[in-house]
Amino acid sequence: MQPNFSQKHPSTHRPIDLILPRLEKARRSKNGWIARCPAHLDKTPSLGVRELDDGRVLIHCFSGCDAADVVAAVGLTLADLFPPRPPGPERQFAPSSNPAFSPFDVLRLIQHEIHIVLAAACTALNGELTREDIERLQTAINRITDAIRLAGVKR
Known part of the structure; x- marks a missing residue:
């Protein structure tokens, strides 16, 4: 059922x-x-x-x-x-000095995405990337960028 x-x-x-x-x-x-x-x-x-x-x-x-x-x-x-927000005026969020993930956790979580980027680079050197390859590469880049932001890494 x-x-x-x-x-x-x-x-x-x-x-x-x-x-x-x-x-x-x-x-x-x-x-x-x-x-x-x-x-x-x-x-x-x-x-x-x-x-x-x-x-x-x-x-x-x-x-x-x-x-x-x-x-x-x-x-x-x-x-x-996400837990429900308490009633009241809109809260303002400041950048966290205590990120949700440690840099080690972030690297562990994006390890697969890093391999996707490496595979795309190798494919690009040996031939042409397909549209599907390019879309997956963009997804990997977005996930890596999000993970860096969540880890609180500043450029």
């Missing part, structure tokens, strides 16, 4: 409590949880899930699925990975 994902959740939800029950084979790991990725046919768990101290949930598919596709596959949105 498939779970009913259409139910509305209360505004006081914990994001981790929303996503974990919707994932197959979810189990604790060193830094959070690991589960089968619902966005692709996943035989062995490749989805990393981590809850931060402030309640935000970070997800990463080590096979390359986008976070939006992962949450959509279980009936959620990216907004569901």
Whole structure:
């Protein structure tokens, strides 16, 4: 029987409590949880899930699925990975002096993307990149750039 994902959740939800029950084979790991990725046919768990101290949930598919596709596959949105904002005036966010990820974590998470860039460079030297190659290269560059920003690295 498939779970009913259409139910509305209360505004006081914990994001981790929303996503974990919707994932197959979810189990604790060193830094959070690991589960089968619902966005692709996943035989062995490749989805990393981590809850931060402030309640935000970070997800990463080590096979390359986008976070939006992962949450959509279980009936959620990216907004569901964040705790509800307290009522009141709009909050102003300052750059964090304590980034969500350490530089080591960032390098570990983008390792696959770095390999994509290297493979594209080798392909470009030996021939022409296809449109699909160029699109995947752009995705890798975007992910690397986002990871650098999330790590708090300043240029």
